[in-house]
Amino acid sequence: MQNYPIHTDNELLRKLHHGDEMAFAEIYNRYWKSLYTSAHNILQVKEVAQDAVQEVFISLWKRRHEIRVDILQSYLHQAVRFQVFKAIRAEKTDQLFFNRLALISKDILFEDPLLFKELESLYQQLIQSLPPDEKEIFLLHRDSGLTYKQIAEQKNISVKTVEKKMSHALREIRFGLDDAMAVMIVAYLMQ
Numbered sequence: 001m002q003n004y005p006i007h008t009d010n011e012l013l014r015k016l017h018h019g020d021e022m023a024f025a026e027i028y029n030r031y032w033k034s035l036y037t038s039a040h041n042i043l044q045v046k047e048v049a050q051d052a053v054q055e056v057f058i059s060l061w062k063r064r065h066e067i068r069v070d071i072l073q074s075y076l077h078q079a080v081r082f083q084v085f086k087a088i089r090a091e092k093t094d095q096l097f098f099n100r101l102a103l104i105s106k107d108i109l110f111e112d113p114l115l116f117k118e119l120e121s122l123y124q125q126l127i128q129s130l131p132p133d134e135k136e137i138f139l140l141h142r143d144s145g146l147t148y149k150q151i152a153e154q155k156n157i158s159v160k161t162v163e164k165k166m167s168h169a170l171r172e173i174r175f176g177l178d179d180a181m182a183v184m185i186v187a188y189l190m191q
Contacts, residue, residue, distance in 0.1 A: 004022050004023060004025070004026035005026060005030075007023070007026065009027075009030075009071075009072035009073065010072075011023075012026055012027050012072070013027075013069055013072060016060075016064050017064055017065060017067075019064065019065075024057075024060070024061055024064070027060070027072065028057055031072075031073065031076050032053060032057075034077075035053045035056060035076055035077065035080045036049055036050065036053045038077060038080055038081075038084075039052045039053055039080050039083070039084050042084050043084060043087060043088075048087050049084075051083075051087070052080060052083035052084055052086075052087055053080060053083070055083045055086075056076060056079040056080050056083055059079065060076075060079075122176065123173065126172065126173045126176040127139070127173065129172075130169050130172060130173075133165060134165045134166075134168060134169040135169070136155075137151055137155070137162055137165045137166055137169065138165075138166065138169040138170075138173075140154070141166060148162040148163055148166065
């Protein structure tokens, strides 16, 4: 019988690649707790954090023959970050998480000017990616300070059309920023 705890991660990965269940068990035992702690620190919901970690290990086992990993610990922690983000997107977390996210996001942006610049750049990209008519309406309202009625008169369209296009533009920008903020904050918190 082999003494799996003394094997390096690379040795365990080689064995895992050949379907060695004991190597998989050793990887699980070696990393489960730290992965769970990382997930739980963000999600604050025990069951959801456990599910995120389990998904990582299920995927590792299923993809054992094809997976190529340089640094196992980094790979597993990145996989957990992805699962945490998926859990957030699937709204498996409760309102407590989103309240916590709102509180810390402001602090992170002030502490990390580079992150703030990245979000500002993303905001500009999201505006530029809007359809031309929505972008123009959005900029007329935001930059020029025109009311919906003034925009409608200037563009010779109905106020309802302006409202609809503004609503769509705001939704696209909000979703783009929400996704980016969630990813950046999860990455920041799991450092």
